[in-house]
Amino acid sequence: MTDSARSTSDAAPAPGAEEDFAARARRVSKVYGSGDARVIALDGVTVGIPRGRFTAVMGPSGSGKSTLMHCMAGLDAVTEGEVFIGDTELTALRDKQLTRLRRDKIGFVFQAFNLVPTLTALENITLPMDIAGRRPDPEWLDRVVDTVGLRSRLGHRPAELSGGQQQRVACARALASRPEIIFADEPTGNLDSRSGAEVLAFLRDSVREMGQTIVMVTHDPSAAAYADQVLFLTDGQIVDTMAQPTAERVLERMKGFELPGVTAR
């Protein structure tokens, strides 16, 4: 068995040895609180996120999905274990280096669109690069704008755009700097199903047509069906993976997690 084939097993590939992964977690644990309030949110997770693929993360409420994403994106410190973005060990970085790595290598899309209301769509898309003092590659930006399908709306402010269009602007903002990986936390959580489908199609196209790597946390089996693979978490551990998911198969798998007192939302 190759290392990549056992990406979710405990036998993690050596750092730098597995070039097909845009991000990796190795025996990552995250514990919140202490004493009676102690919660093991992640329990020794080892996983690789394949480069140029769309990965969905699913699991019951409280299973550790957001914690995994936050730890892998360097938004939250791990209690134990290592996280790599490309070949860089994120968990070994000091605050300033971590801020730079997040800025240069990672894109984020959240449930709330987090657009600046006074800026146009285009200004929002290029804002992180403007702040970083980097000039967007015009050809790339053009391609992102075409894929996002908002060329005629680039001069509009967020209030003049629909929710789906605003989230597509947020996706384009994440893509503009060609990050190593994009983490999306419930990107369709605030959208109706039609706008959600537009955003998901855009995320999928940016993977297929532009080679972007995306990890998306979702509760929605039909959203997960846009991904190339699904990772299933329960009780802070990855318990299963599914390639080429369909909404029906994901739903069926999620039903298996519905224990008394635990609902798969």
Ligand SMILES: Nc1ncnc2c1ncn2[C@@H]1O[C@H](COP(=O)(O)OP(=O)(O)OP(=O)(O)O)[C@@H](O)[C@H]1O
């Ligand atoms: N800041 C925190 N302090 C204490 N406990 C936390 C904190 N953040 C998360 N937890 C706990 O860690 C566990 C995992 O939470 P997490 O938010 O990662 O789950 P999730 O799968 O994303 O849940 P949901 O689907 O409901 O968003 C839960 O038991 C949660 O209560």
